[in-house]
Amino acid sequence: MAAAAHETQPATQHATTTGIDNRKVMMWIFLASECLFFGALISTYLIFKGDSLVGPYPKEILNIPVTSTSTFVLLMSSLTMVLAVYGAQHGRLGMMKVMLLATILLGLGFLGFQAYEFTEFVHEGLGLTTNQFGTSFFVLTGFHGTHVAVGVLYLLSLLVASNRRTGLGRDRALHIDIAGLYWHFVDVVWIVIFTIIYLIPN
Amino acid sequence: MSHDAHAESHEEHPPTTIREYVMIGFVLFVVTVVELWVSYNEQILGSTMIPVLFVLSAFKFAVVVAMFMHLRFEHSLLWKLFSFGLILGTAMIIALTALFWHDRTDAVGGPEYHTGSTQAEASAPGGAAPAPAKH
Numbered sequence: 001m002a003a004a005a006h007e008t009q010p011a012t013q014h015a016t017t018t019g020i021d022n023r024k025v026m027m028w029i030f031l032a033s034e035c036l037f038f039g040a041l042i043s044t045y046l047i048f049k050g051d052s053l054v055g056p057y058p059k060e061i062l063n064i065p066v067t068s069t070s071t072f073v074l075l076m077s078s079l080t081m082v083l084a085v086y087g088a089q090h091g092r093l094g095m096m097k098v099m100l101l102a103t104i105l106l107g108l109g110f111l112g113f114q115a116y117e118f119t120e121f122v123h124e125g126l127g128l129t130t131n132q133f134g135t136s137f138f139v140l141t142g143f144h145g146t147h148v149a150v151g152v153l154y155l156l157s158l159l160v161a162s163n164r165r166t167g168l169g170r171d172r173a174l175h176i177d178i179a180g181l182y183w184h185f186v187d188v189v190w191i192v193i194f195t196i197i198y199l200i201p202n
Numbered sequence: 203m204s205h206d207a208h209a210e211s212h213e214e215h216p217p218t219t220i221r222e223y224v225m226i227g228f229v230l231f232v233v234t235v236v237e238l239w240v241s242y243n244e245q246i247l248g249s250t251m252i253p254v255l256f257v258l259s260a261f262k263f264a265v266v267v268a269m270f271m272h273l274r275f276e277h278s279l280l281w282k283l284f285s286f287g288l289i290l291g292t293a294m295i296i297a298l299t300a301l302f303w304h305d306r307t308d309a310v311g312g313p314e315y316h317t318g319s320t321q322a323e324a325s326a327p328g329g330a331a332p333a334p335a336k337h
Contacts, residue, residue, distance in 0.1 A: 020277050028280045032287025039291030043298035068238055075234065079227035082270045086223065089215035173215070177272075184271045188263045195259040199241040200252055 027178045031185045038189050041143060042196060045136040052131035061126055063117065064198050070113035071194050074148075077106035078187040081155075081180050088176040093162070096176065100159045103183065107152040114145045137197065144193060147186045154179055216275045226269050233262050 016022060049058060080102040087096030118138070121127075126134045158179055162172065237258050244251050268274040273281055 018277055018279055020279065025280065025283070028283045032284050035284075035287040035291035036294065039294045040298075043295045046295070046299045047302040064238070064241065068234070071234060072231065075230050076227065078230075078266060078270055079223065082223050083220065086215075086218075086220060181271055184266055187270075188266050191259055191262045191266070195237065195255050199237055199255050201241075201244055 021174060024174065024178055024181075027181050031181065034185060034189075038140075038144075038192075041136075041140045042192065045140045046196065048132040048136040050133075052133045054131050056121075056124055056126045056130075056133075058133055058137075058197075059201075061121060061124055062198055063120070066113060066117060067194065067198050070110050070117075071190065073106050073109045073113065074187055074190050077103050077110065078184055080106060081183045085173075085176050085180040088173040096172075097159060097162060100155055100162070100176070104152055104155050104159065107148055107155070107183075111145060111148055111152070114141065114148075118142075140193065141197070144186070144189060147189070151179075151183050151186050154182065216272045218269065218272075223270075226265060230262055230265060233258055 016025075018025070080099045084096050084099035084103060087093065087099055121134075126137075128135055128138045158175060161175075237255060240247060240251060240254055240258070247254060267284070273284065
């Protein structure tokens with residue numbers, strides 16, 4: 001009887017006591033744990049940024065106009081991501097695909113800005129082991145950049161899957177929604193990092 | 203109507219419209235511009251600058267989480283889960299920063315200690331070695 005009932009349920013639907021899909025709950029739990037991960041890195045930066053014995057020091061090297069532009073790019077990627085989720089939830093597949101592609105390109109743009117910034121810093125003498133500011137800065141922003149890169153690959157896989165006949169299927173909106181949660185979280189983490197590293201005077 | 207189409211037509215989604223999403227994106231952009239203005243006008247705001255920057259940053263954070271991540275429209279369980287991690291993370295930042303803020307242990311042996319005057323001060327009877335300035 002139970003087996004027969006199970007067979008009538010769609011393979012991708014789960015009955016949960018909360019009514020929330022388990023995959024979505026898992027993503028929120030993961031994001032909550034990420035708060036602690038980035039909290040540790042931000043604490044490390046705040047503790048060590050002023051303790052460098054040799055330069056370059058933050059005030060001498062940080063390029064606020066460039067980083068402000070990359071921050072704008074990441075903010076706009078959040079807008080395109082939420083529009084992709086909107087498209088998926090309302091059955092507008094063309095809109096979903098275009099917005100996913102736009103989000104991927106904006107994410108790549110942000111990574112390009114970060115690569116440019118890191119390269120400039122190295123040319124100006126700030127490496128991972130130059131001083132405590134350099135170590136804590138590269139570890140914090142590097143881990144954030146890694147998250148963006150993972151997000152780009154995640155969205156790219158969804159875009160490819162959405163173009164296949166057997167692609168995202170019935171769960172399309174949920175897949176895009178969960179990917180959107182990850183992408184927006186990467187954006188809100190950057191909001192905090194941008195304020196702490198670049199805007200607060202060093 | 204196929205089973206798939208039936209399932210999708212009943213899927214719940216937030217009531218936010220495209221126009222509202224674009225407006226939210228514009229508000230986030232404006233707040234970022236205000237943050238930059240505050241950052242470049244330290245002399246005008248004085249000691250209130252850092253609290254103002256934190257408030258603006260927290261506003262952007264809250265808007266993205268509530269409206270773009272749809273937490274405002276979600277089950278309260280998700281809100282509680284995320285808040286738990288966020289509060290723990292914030293508390294950890296505050297606790298660790300407060301704990302190590304005045305620790306100058308790593309600075310001993312810095313450039314100032316190798317200058318003649320500083321060495322003289324340090325070796326003078328009762329002379330305290332000054333800690334290197336924060337940059």
